[in-house]
Structures are given as C-alpha cells and as structure tokens.
Amino acid sequence: MYFFTEKIQRLKMGFPDYIQALEEERRKIQVFCKELPLSLELVTQAIEACKQQLSGTTSEYNLNGQSECSERTTSTEGPVLEEFIPIKKRASSPPCCDEDDEDNEQHSLKQSVLNENNDSDKRKSDWLRSVQLWNPDPPAEEDATRKVPGMELKRSGSSGGAFHPFHKEERAAKATESLCKAPSSTRVAAASSSAGELTPEKNLNEGQRKQRRCWSQDLHKRFLHALQQLGGADSATPKQIRELMNVDGLTNDEVKSHLQKYRLHTRRPSPMVHNSSSPQAAPFVLVGNIFVQSPEYAAVATSTASREVLTVAAPAGVYAPVATHPTPVSQPSADSIKKPQFKKFQHSEHSNSDERAHHSEGAVHSNSPTSSTSTHTSTSPGS
C-alpha cells in the first residue's frame, strides 16, 4: 500500500501521526484479515516498530539509506505481475485485489511523489482510470446519488466525453438493466446465490449492437479476483472468469473482451525501465525495520503461481522467495477451475519489431515446478 510513501509520511506527518495513520490502516485491513493476513501483520509490526522508535531510542530507522524509491514497480522482468498490482494507484481505484480499498488523504502527496519518478505507473493507472471512468463513485461511502448508468450522461457534457453510454436516441427501449450495477456492496454475497436474480433477461431489441458493458469498479474487482483465483490472466479463460465472477448479466464475450484489454495493457506498458540493479523491484518492501513480502505482490504472486516469482533472486538471501503457495482463498468449489496449464505463446513470428527484445534474464523459464500438475491430460472433450 503506502509502503513507499512511508518516508514521506514520516517526514510530513511525524511519527505520531504516522502511527496513527498506520493504525487506521490496520483497522481497514482488519476486515480482510482472512485474505490479507500478512498485510495485517505487516502493519501491526510497522506500528510497533514506530512506537518503539518513538518511545525509546530513535536508534536506527535509517535502513533505507540506500534505496529511495521503491516504486520501481515496473520492471522489465516482472511483466504482468507488478504491472497490475500497482501498489498505489489509490488515486483512482484499487483494482489490484479486492482487498485494498483504503484511501486516504495522502493522495495529493502521493501524486506528487509519483509524478516524479513514475511514468509507468501512470500508464497503469491510466487504463484503470478508464475503468473507473464508468463508475466514478465507487467507494464513496455516502453520496446517495447512486445513479443508474442508464441515463445520467445525457447532459451533453461535451467535454471529456470520452464515452457516452447510450446517449443518442437509439431505441430507448434498452432496459437499463444491470449493465452497470452500482457497487453498492462489494461483497460477493450477491454471487452466493446463483438462483437469486439470475434473470437472463432476454431483452428484446436484439438488433443493434449490444449496449456497452461498463466495467464498474466492482465489476473489475470481481474480474481481478476471479483472475487471481484462476492463476493469472494468462491461464484464465473467459468462461472461467465469468463463472467466478458470477455476475448475472455478464456474458462470455464481455469478459473475453475485457480480458483482452487487460492482457494488452498488462503485457507491455512501457518499454523502459530496466532497473536491474536495484533490488527495489523485488517484491519485498521494507516496513518498520523488517523486510517483508509486499502484500500486493504476495497476493498476486501466490495465485499467479510461481512462474515469475521464482526468478527473484534474493540479494542477500535473507528473504528467500517464499513461494508460498496459493493461499486457498475461497475457491469456488474447485470444480470450475482447472489447472492452469501454461499456454503456448503464439506470437506472430514474423514481425520485425521488438520480439526478441526481451528474453533477457537468462534464465529460467522454469515452468513447472509449481505444483504437481504433471500428467494431467485433459481428455474428454466430450464433444
């Protein structure tokens, strides 16, 4: 979360306040203690650490002498992962996992900081921002204006317009339906009962193009969650995702499309970076005076299966990549998910563009270690 703003925090608010902030953070996380056990732990420890500094010897909190920005989140090597697990992005929406939704007043602060050395981050947030575009009022607790996305934009805003949901006087018949449902409750509850209102509204007017599906934050969140459970965008299939999301109106195509976009954006946000020297890129962050695996990273890492994780060589060896296993979050039933078998990338071989640009690393593609997939042949297409 705000790990890398930590310094700033300390500077600007001072320990006491910082601690307070931490505590608040902890409260927020507490809700997700099941899913973010580590985070909770981290924050707690951080608090302790700070307190100690405060009370006793201000001894050494200066362990960061060397590293500055840990925001190098985007490294060439960790393509997708860090990519989407923006540890901050808070500015707009927390797409990463369903767990983070604490936003604070630090925005501006972060903003400025980020601006300094984060372009890649910008990119990330970029398209995410768009996502939130659909639903500009997500966690806003109050704000009763829970507008139904059916007709608000009518305002001829003209300006950024970017997208008009369904303006135009098309066939107004369009039942606003649940295309964009307000994220009233991020709970998965709705999902629980598949029998609930699974109304497959076969709306009439099937002549024209489908109404654009707006990917609200909630929706996207679910998307990510599902993705996570399925072990990453590369191994998840639209269908599976859809099932996991358990959103009634959602169609396969829509998920597919979204997935496409997601992959597109995650794949190569920016050709730059490089940073191979500083370990910052590593999934470990410094909290208080201990090193830990970044929660966000962990969150994804665990689910995404190791694959890319194992490549991180711990500098000191102190903290080895704990390839902790996928924390069994709450799998649907283990029935719909089928082992992610790595897909063969089928790039276009022709190309004259980048392509071999990144092989880098030498090393290892170790694909396999994880799990015991082994013989798994999935025969039985049944066809």
Place this chain on the structure above:
DNA sequence: ACATTAATAT
C-alpha cells in the same frame, strides 16, 4: 465448442 486475435464501431 472454446479461446485468441484482428477488425470495427463508439
């Protein structure tokens, strides 16, 4: 039948 990619529309 399903998944991925490309094209197209908004």
Place this chain on the structure above:
DNA sequence: TATATTAATG
C-alpha cells in the same frame, strides 16, 4: 485515442 463489440481464425 481508448475501450467494447463483432467477426474471423486456430
């Protein structure tokens, strides 16, 4: 330009 939808292809 970016994102969603539709078509095409593996």
